[in-house]
Amino acid sequence: MKRNEAISLSYYTRTDRHMPDDVRQIVECIFAMVDRHKRTSGEVTPVAFLLHTADEEKGIMPHMLPYRSPEEKELHMLMLRELIADMKPDAVVFLHEAWMRKTDTREEADQLRKEGERVEQMPGAFECLMVNVETYDGTWAAAPKLIDGGQHFESPVFGLVTEYEGRSMSFLPPRGRIQ
Numbered sequence: 001m002k003r004n005e006a007i008s009l010s011y012y013t014r015t016d017r018h019m020p021d022d023v024r025q026i027v028e029c030i031f032a033m034v035d036r037h038k039r040t041s042g043e044v045t046p047v048a049f050l051l052h053t054a055d056e057e058k059g060i061m062p063h064m065l066p067y068r069s070p071e072e073k074e075l076h077m078l079m080l081r082e083l084i085a086d087m088k089p090d091a092v093v094f095l096h097e098a099w100m101r102k103t104d105t106r107e108e109a110d111q112l113r114k115e116g117e118r119v120e121q122m123p124g125a126f127e128c129l130m131v132n133v134e135t136y137d138g139t140w141a142a143a144p145k146l147i148d149g150g151q152h153f154e155s156p157v158f159g160l161v162t163e164y165e166g167r168s169m170s171f172l173p174p175r176g177r178i179q
Contacts, residue, residue, distance in 0.1 A: 052089055139161040
């Protein structure tokens, strides 16, 4: 099991469990579209995609989250949670640019949070695209780094999230989650 620590999000991943094929195929298309947008516009607006994968209800609903402050982010996340409760999607894909610094222990991450330094100013920090994919069966995450002079992201490598905290996860209630 690999532990990943970012200052604003902590999670454990297992790469031996894979997301359902129908969701994975949609996520690959979404990632390609977001990466292409990064190359052409230079940025990625935070966005959530609500997926309906059942044959009779197939569809994808994007929901832009253009927040500029922590207060706006909180408001957008509350609105997104209400939308998800109303729409009852089969999966939620949430993408946003972030700075990350991996640490070896939760204690090290907690210490960095206490110091209050901005993540992008910390040694070893890198810019990435946080990609969280949540289904009723489990949650997968990837943090592909920004490469080629900031033009696009490396290919995402998803791991099953087995323990996490953060406001950009836990959108769907657990059913038969994979461990």
